[in-house]
Amino acid sequence: MDRFVRSLVVVFALVGAAVDGRASQTPPLQMIDGGARLARLEHWLKAVALHDPGAVDDWATLVGSWTSEQVGVLWIDANLLVQIMRNPSGVGFNVRPEGQSRTQAIRYTTVQLHRMRVLACVAAGVVGDVRCMQLKAATELDDDLRRVAALARAAQSAGDGDNFVLRRGALLQADIAMLVSPPAEPIRGTGGLGPQRISVQTSDGLALGMGQMATHWEVGRMLLDHVRPRAATRDDPGHDDMVRRWYRATAAWMQSTEKHDTIHLDHAREIFPADPDILFLSATQHEVYAGASIQGALRSAQMTTGWKFDVTSEKPELRLAEGFFRRAVAANPDPPETHLRYGRVLSLLERYADAARELTIALAGTADREQRYYGELFLGAAETGRRNFDAARDAYRRASELFPEAQSPHIALSELARRLGDRGGALRELQPVFAAAPDNPDGGDPWWHYFTVQARNVDDLLDELRRPFKAESQ
């Protein structure tokens, strides 16, 4: 039952580009107390290193309590921290948040810049280097920062360069987004500091409300953009396995909990354009967007001026899904589930013969009962579209035999009978539906969780992502 109720609420992120040029209600960065900003960055750096991956510990709770505006500023300062790690003598800094066309120039006072350089020494694990010694960095660290520096230095020694803070930072931000789940805030004006995102919460196919989201995912993505795999001389996250695992696991988590974020997978594909798992999840994301829950919410939502949805109507979303499934099949033709969902989308696009072909491939390749159920159900729909009514009926019957309590095959059989003019048959086919026990709401029909089941391996993916870091912590 919990699983079903949880799936009633859908949250998805929206493109927060400043499309109306309206003045920001957020004060300029220079107006924000620099001391407090750097204190937060310092706390964040400690949290990055000392947080236990996968746990809701004090560090995750602390950073998770920051407002969306504070996290927006963190995105800027963490970005600049990485820039200083890589270019310690730099004095001028620019940032450009995802989804925004403008670059923001960032300046620090001399005192702030010194502190940033000290923190960069810590983050890069190079407190003992000549440049950091000249800064007297080691004398300005408390116990926690010394621990952070030691952990970062250990990562350096293990051959991972200065990636420590990038990887751990992305893990922390993901854990905050997934486990702490900071609540949405009232929407501020567009054009604020750092990336801006709002979410639409839906229930029963209706948009319930919108809110400003703290951009923890954006901080995580930004950090991983700077990862340099072993022996690389420049940022190259596309050749880093941990970055790949991070995107696979987090994108799967978003789909399993129906907290969709288009930009997350858009960015993942920029880094991993031919990764079959990321292409598969991109396709399923748009397949979900084409579904009734999201489409209904889209129609009922009143968008705040200056923002725009990054979800379109059903057919364009299906076409996007079709394109990604095609690429996923080309990248890896083995998984039956890719063929299965590709077939469903083709059927919804009325390409019934192509759909039947893909579904037949899927059915030939899987013995999994639930996957076979979906395959037979979708094959029934494709054969109905081809007007092969006997084949459609047979497919629906096989689906029904796989899950006798499921109502969808019986409703499909009823509709097929009614389509053929058989009123009595239509009523007869509904009898098993009517006879089903209504006190078994989470039982019967796998169709009810079709739009999340593609991410059923999310726990394994997250475990695989966190395991090396948990071992490192121990």
Added chain:
Amino acid sequence: MKPLLAIALVFSCVAPARSQAPTFSTRIEAVRVDALVTDHGKPVLGLTAADFEVVDNGVPQTVDLVSYDQIPLNVVLALDMSESVAGDRLDHLRTGGAALLAALKKEDQAALITFSHIVTLAARLSTDVAGVKRALDAAVGIGSTALTDGAYAGLVVGESDVGRALLIVFSDGLDTVSWLTPEMVFETAKRSDVVVYGVSVGKGKPDFLRELTSLTGGRLFEVDKTANLSAIFLEALQEFRQRYLLSYTPRGVAKDGWHRLEVRVKRRGTVKARPGYLAGS
């Protein structure tokens, strides 16, 4: 069976046998159309067959039968029992349903379908109105909304017995989990004689119910709150009782496909009826 079985809609006849020719049976289906005639918003009563003109795909037809308020009703309630229907809303729904059931005549039949993500026939079509009310009292909101599947089930149950079928669909949300697409249910509605009245509560845009009620010649009530559900249900029932049932056997038109209908009265008045029907597969 119902007293007016004489208007049974399907006629069977056997083609005369010819030498060496195969024999087969064919069926000529009478078409029936529920029509509401109003003049300045008020129902026009007392009309006869001679007052109506029915045009099927551009071909005028001879109306065989007109009846009014004589044929027992099959009233099917298809009610959204998803999680959002709770508290006052559920109380209002029960009160509204009870008011409608109390207004039925003793020969009328009623049925109750509830839908969350599960579609349930809570009470079969019968004259046991008290049983339907008991089922309504026992229903609780849980889960999400299979509005499309629920409406489809309502159509099938509505046409499962002779009599004039009124399907009242209530929902406070939009579909999230149905197997059937809206287009599939529209196709079924085009093949059905059931008239659908819809009640949509809340800020959602009830595109599905709007189209479904339009295709069946019914009506959609869009309301912000459920406090007046009793009045709405009774208004739907009253309006349905004031409709004429026209019946004709199509002549001069192709059997299969979409038949566009025009129903007019020869005197002053506005006619509301389904815009057509679908025959064949």
